Amino acid sequence: MLKELITSKDITIGLRSADWEDAIRKSSKRLLEKGAIEPRYVDSMIDVLKENGPYIVLGNHIALAHTRPESGANELGLSFTTLNPPIAFGSQNFDPIKLIITFSATDSESHLSMISELALILSDEDIMEELFTATTPEEFYETLTESVE
Known part of the structure; x- marks a missing residue:
């Protein structure tokens, strides 16, 4: 499902942000552009x-940015943003955040297979290290999509 949802254009590498709120706003840009x-x-x-x-x-070091579907989700959407430098979100155990995964879903079920695929990737420390250190959207995309084949 991830392969059907994203392209390298849905990935931002090395985003600079002032704080977590700025990071959320900036990481949402692609989903806004796509509608x-x-x-x-x-x-x-x-x-x-x-x-x-x-x-x-x-x-x-991962944040999964989302909210309720009725708050303005028009379709299932997904984007990935690495932060440089990483940003504190207020989590004692897992700050600073290096990767924001921003997603939207129009109901409570359409995104479940996507979340299942993401869970497998997020639990693999080697894959995550490759994603954290990717230097281009294409490199990130290749690592991400190869891990779900």
Whole structure:
């Protein structure tokens, strides 16, 4: 499913951000451009993080940025953004964040197979190290898609 959802254009390498809020806004740019989300979706992601803390931080320096479908998700969307330098999101155990995976889903089920594929990748430390250190979107894409074959 990942191969059907993304291209190298959905990957940003070495994004510079002032803080976690700026990182979320910038990492959402591709999904906004594609029309997968509306601007209010980005605002909702930030508001929910402010209210609930860094629940999107999954571990291993990874954040899975998302919010409720009714907050402006138009279609299933996915983008990847590496941060340079890494950014603190307020997670004691897993800061700083090196990778933001931004996704949108229009319901509670359409994204489950995508999340399953991501879980396999995210649990492999060798693959994650390659993703963290990728220097081009094409290199990141190749590592990501080869790992789900």
